[in-house]
Amino acid sequence: MICISEALAEVMSSTSIEKRAVRAARALNEAYDYERPSSFSRALRLDFGNVAVLLISGTASIGAHGETLYPGDFRAQTRRTFANITALLESEGASWQDIVRTSCYLRDIERDYAAFNEERTRFYQEQELDPLPASTGIQAILCRPDLLVEIEAIAIFRTGDAKE
Numbered sequence: 001m002i003c004i005s006e007a008l009a010e011v012m013s014s015t016s017i018e019k020r021a022v023r024a025a026r027a028l029n030e031a032y033d034y035e036r037p038s039s040f041s042r043a044l045r046l047d048f049g050n051v052a053v054l055l056i057s058g059t060a061s062i063g064a065h066g067e068t069l070y071p072g073d074f075r076a077q078t079r080r081t082f083a084n085i086t087a088l089l090e091s092e093g094a095s096w097q098d099i100v101r102t103s104c105y106l107r108d109i110e111r112d113y114a115a116f117n118e119e120r121t122r123f124y125q126e127q128e129l130d131p132l133p134a135s136t137g138i139q140a141i142l143c144r145p146d147l148l149v150e151i152e153a154i155a156i157f158r159t160g161d162a163k164e
Helices: 004-013 074-090 109-127
Strands: 018-022 043-048 051-059 099-106 134-139 149-158
Touching: 051 074, 074 109, 074 149, 099 109, 109 134
Parallel strands: 099 134
Antiparallel strands: 018 043, 043 051, 051 149, 099 149
């Protein structure tokens, strides 16, 4: 995992910032391809010299054709959400080891937080994360009534020969 102070130093010394959309079409489609299009990128990649930052939009249990997967099954939706974020990370050569922050939106935080934390803890243990990402849990009305959880994330990693 990259040190934040090193990443900030690289960002500050970089003369240009390259920006492009991130896609993982096998896992989930683009939001603008929905039956009712939505205007956002699944993620943006910002390149600052040898440091890349992925800004991953709120991601949920969405399938490759834009359909909600596992309606009513909170744990299955949580697992699919982690899988979708994993696909976005992998499409850019990153992993959960590069995640520095998550914001976790639950439709009913009082009802579902314990289950969410169990699923997240299991997933993070599988990923062998140490340290764990910074995180915030928020109760929110999500974009579809059948979605129960949505997660956004920030990853920072070295690119090219500089990546360790």
